[in-house]
Amino acid sequence: MQAQTVYGALHGLQTLSQLCQFNFSSRVIEILMTPWIINDQPRFSFRGLLIDTSRHYQPLPIIKNVIDSMAYAKLNVLHWHIVDTQSFPLEIPSYPKLWDGAYSTSERYTMADAAEIVSYAQKRGINVLAELDVPGHALSWGKGYPSLWPSKDCQEPLDVSNEFTFKVIDGILSDFSKVFKYKFVHLGGDEVNTSCWTLTPHVSKWLKEHSMNESQAYQYFVLQAQKIALLHGYEIVNWEETFNNFGNKLSPKTVVHNWLGGGVAQRVVAAGLRCIVSNQDKWYLDHLDTTWEQFYMNEPLTNITKSEQQKLVIGGEVCMWGETVDASDIQQTIWPRAAAAAERLWTPYDKLAKEAKQVTGRLAHFRCLLNQRGIAAAPLAADTPLTQPGRSAPLEPGSCYLQ
């Protein structure tokens, strides 16, 4: 085997592991159908899985199990959506009361835990994209620092009028930079309901003083956060609303993270910005009614034909939002549908199946391989309306390969 980097070699080992099987007669491991000549490289450089540790805390062993499984499918970015409205589980040394927003004292990650995750992932060729979603999705920050809320009765988004808000963001990103070494940091910016800014007197006053309406304040916030992140040496990823609302104001190297639907990626790259594709109608794992076939057929370069624009789509990501996902069901909700997307992101376009059903057998085989490696990947088949494809239990007795 040869590779440019050790991470290429790791991918080669993965492939080699899939050529090996146990021979029940000789009781040794065999490789059938040699000689094999395999040349391989990914189509996209960014092949991600988002996990959400705010809606439910995920213990370290579970996150490690997820990372293991990502490596089996050659995914290479763990997008860690660490904090959100419901809980703030991460230690922030600069502002130690932030993790008072955790669900409980034990449902927290120390910085050493975070470093452990980064290290565990790195050994498997997986980058960790840390997300600090601002200014929305940040209610939990105020548990430890209530002045971050516009008011006690109006707790989102983060108070744009408060200098302290940006000091805290700076502190967090400074702490991040010691542990999260991926080139990018994700600053969120999605689903910002600014009404608390206009409803809260001191914030409303600040808006007037700065001649901003709500949406200009949103823009201001995002751009301020961007500036801080840039000073810490990061390149920035933002959710697509930032582009949709003020795309031409974003830092020019911003990577826009598409999630709302199709058709966005093409506009992003037409504007000269890079894009990560996660359109929710096809690549949201928490949408239990989305089938693996839909995951497989979701083409990131849809309607993007110019080669220089195609290059701006750096890749895509499937998203395992955590509202109904904890340690008990995370893996069966991620797999096998994430594997379908993993092939869409790795395999050259002309080698992808034109119809998903053509790969049913091979995906079923991969799913059984995951099971054999202790990954609780769900069956492919979901026949009845009551069984959601996203988390189906096997309907009846049968072979793994046929379910």
Add this chain to the structure above:
Amino acid sequence: MWVLGVTERRVMGAFWVLNLVLFLVQVVGIKGAHGIGEHGVRIWPMPLSVSHSHKSLYVGKDFKIMSQGSKYKDASGILKDGFSRFLAVVKGAHVVDGDTSKLDQSRVLQGLNVFISSTKDELQYGIDESYKLLVPSPDKPTYAHLEAQTVYGALHGLQTLSQLCQFNFSSRVIEILMTPWIINDQPRFSFRGLLIDTSRHYQPLPIIKNVIDSMAYAKLNVLHWHIVDTQSFPLEIPSYPKLWDGAYSTSERYTMADAAEIVSYAQKRGINVLAELDVPGHALSWGKGYPSLWPSKDCQEPLDVSNEFTFKVIDGILSDFSKVFKYKFVHLGGDEVNTSCWTLTPHVSKWLKEHSMNESQAYQYFVLQAQKIALLHGYEIVNWEETFNNFGNKLSPKTVVHNWLGGGVAQRVVAAGLRCIVSNQDKWYLDHLDTTWEQFYMNEPLTNITKSEQQKLVIGGEVCMWGETVDASDIQQTIWPRAAAAAERLWTPYDKLAKEAKQVTGRLAHFRCLLNQRGIAAAPLAADTPLTQPGRSAPLEPGSCYLQ
């Protein structure tokens, strides 16, 4: 000091003694002495006796195990491996990088002294699983003390100790709160089982090992392996190598070495493996490799009672079993036998006539023949309850009857002088997704059995994870936490069990979260909506593990 020497007491007057007693009561805690009051005690299952106080200790960086004075030599490394696993689970959820040398050294535990009185490491039905755990040791305050009769009692003690440990987010070390702990513990029942079914769905080895790990956390001690059934025959049988042609596919099989691996993995964790060969029903898959075992091509169950070959095969299988499955018992099934194929198939019907048997006598004959064969291989036998219900007085007298159909059976079995394992399906079938953890908890094996000599005949109970809708993707979330509820019912003394299940909600939720922290996909306790079946609920909404 939490205990006073004789000298001190002698010089005290009655007044001081009284004050002392009151002081000790406050320090040791009446609530701790009984342990029913859950306040502070989060051990699952609840030990026989627990007392604790209020002092925190830390687990030292190089916490080690010592065996001063212990008779047990640990030649096979069971204790050493158990201690490694203890350290791994205790340190698995967070990076433990605090420096214990900076702490008050009188509060840092340097190690655990383990004293085991038996030199043997044989795992078998009825061994002594008791242990006594003192944290800290009264003689050596910077050590914890564990004593047990057998290494398997010591493993249970390590489990309990692991549940006393938690990560301290300030000091970044492992701490043990509420010491001194004085725990005396032993199980109420000797047979505390979980059934898995690898015929309806193949379960890969890593998944079975994960299940075994989780059983040890709840102090279950029998893995009842329902290996083959109608749908598939996944196990290698060297005596009859075509039997596993009945597997779902060539890869969905277990070699004998795989089976031995499972037995060995379980044994190291104090878990016996009860192998089941269900005959004569539930055996359609046998005929894939040997069609003559079927009454006919068109009528494939039960196994052909008229064919001598049938009993040769059973003998071969049990012979191969005996090389790998060393538990005292073997399970011969005998449930749900629909004998119509025997009367419908001419050569079998002829045989019945020749032997003056009707269908149900033939069923009895089959079961008793199989029993004889198993006895010759040195096993004691477990059979499902239909065998008792139909011809209980004909069963081998040492047969253990496995109750599953419903309540009220155990009392009849023990009244007849036979032993019983309780698995009544209305409460202890894990594949019944509508059965709640509360129902699992409240299912009392000795219901209506009041005579002490009859109570002894109930050797224990078992929760059953039938595999029709269970594969590697959902087995653990369907087993846990409900199996834990039953595990306490089987371990904890009757008078220490909660009288209402809701009293243990917090402690069970805590245990469920502990399972999650150890990489076991235990499901949430709560299932609010009709659509969410308690047996396999996903969390309904964001929230803390401890509240779901």
